Amino acid sequence: MRLLFILPFTLLYTFSSFAQKDTVYTYFDTNKKVTSEINAFYVSKTTKNDNKWHKQVFVNSSGNLYMDGYYSDEKTQVPDGVIKYYRDSEKLTDSCFYIDGQLKAKYIFYANGQVKDYILFADGIHIAEQGGYTEEGNKINNYIVWRPAMYPDSTTxxxxxxxxxxxxxxxxxxxxxxxxxxxxxxxxxxxxxxxxxxxxxxxxxxxxxxxxxxxxxxxxxxxxxxxxxxxxxxxxxxxxxxxxxxxxxxxxxxxxxxxxxxxxxxxxx
Known part of the structure; x- marks a missing residue:
């Protein structure tokens, strides 16, 4: 099984983006499609930070932070480091850790901030470890975050x-x-x-x-x-x-x- 990791807000250089030194702003509609500033639901701010590019996505109307993460390329197609998603700017919903585009770990959080579940990847594809917790932080035995459908009678x-x-x-x-x-x-x-x-x-x-x-x-x-x-x-x-x-x-x-x-x-x- 190969999992597909679709990264939203891929940076596009169009009429909807403008640069200011090492900072690029891009505007997106509710379907994550590039649009004009006046029609934007999200605004993406990408800034050069040493040898990486720091991307933040905000809700245009409120200014609330939606996503924050690091990439190794200017077009933000190769995640490298921690990428976080939020609700209402302050509450973390999930966090991913990448090394040069390869997903190494993903954590999902309850609204109270406790870890709900996690997956650790051996090579960006195959699951090495997974687990889950109650909202009080107690580990749930044999918790399965994801397992594909399988035919009975062994792997063959x-x-x-x-x-x-x-x-x-x-x-x-x-x-x-x-x-x-x-x-x-x-x-x-x-x-x-x-x-x-x-x-x-x-x-x-x-x-x-x-x-x-x-x-x-x-x-x-x-x-x-x-x-x-x-x-x-x-x-x-x-x-x-x-x-x-x-x-x-x-x-x-x-x-x-x-x-x-x-x-x-x-x-x-």
Whole structure:
């Protein structure tokens, strides 16, 4: 699984930005899109600070601080150091620590200032440690901040299932060498682990291959659902199955789309 870390307010040099020595101001609307000063909901102030760039984002109408962080580049695309997000200027909502663009740790806070949960990353992608606390600061045992949906029977369970199910009931045209191609199936694993909303997201060009791949996914057993903030959540998966050269090459490496809520959590939105 590769997590996507979407950093809001990427600095754009347009008519909506103006510089004053080593300071650049940029204006954004409520959707974080660059706009004019008169239409701005947020204003970003970026200042050169030694060998880094210090960015602060304020709510334009109130002047309340929304974000404060450091980057290694002038366009503020590579976070380097601590990046914090606030509510009402004073209350910290979450804090991230980066080294040269790689996320090392993220902490979420309760309104009272206590740490709610945290994730430590081994390499910016894989989780090394995670945990959570009550509002009183007591540690919650076995707390899971994030865990992707998993197929039962070990880490290779899904690959084994796909290979087994693609060893029979193959379309006659494929067996005769008359068709080949890859099929991508997108589906949801709901909070109970059931596979729902499966559909063909990329076609092979042969309806028989497409339908066979769809049936393989739809008829799979229940998964172990994804967990976010210690509660089961629905998650979207993608599975590609390739039929080629009269020998099935089932690509059982799934690309996980973790869902809007988790992406927003990782982005600090």
């Amino acid at each position: 369970g899904w690959q084994k299932y796909v290979r087994r199910k693609t060893s029979w009931h193959l379309p006659p045209g494929y067996l005769k060498g008359l068709m080949e191609g890859g099929v991508e199936i997108t589906f949801t694993v709901d909070t109970t682990g059931a596979v729902t909303n499966a559909f063909i997201s990329k076609k092979s060009g042969f309806i028989d291959l497409d339908q066979r791949a769809l049936a393989i996914v739809e008829k799979s057993r229940k998964w172990i659902p994804a967990v976010q903030d210690n509660h089961p959540v629905s998650s979207t998966q993608k599975q590609t199955i390739v039929f080629a050269n009269n020998e099935l090459n089932a690509q059982a490496n799934k690309t996980i789309s973790v869902g809007a809520d988790f992406l927003r959590w990782m982005a600090g939105l």
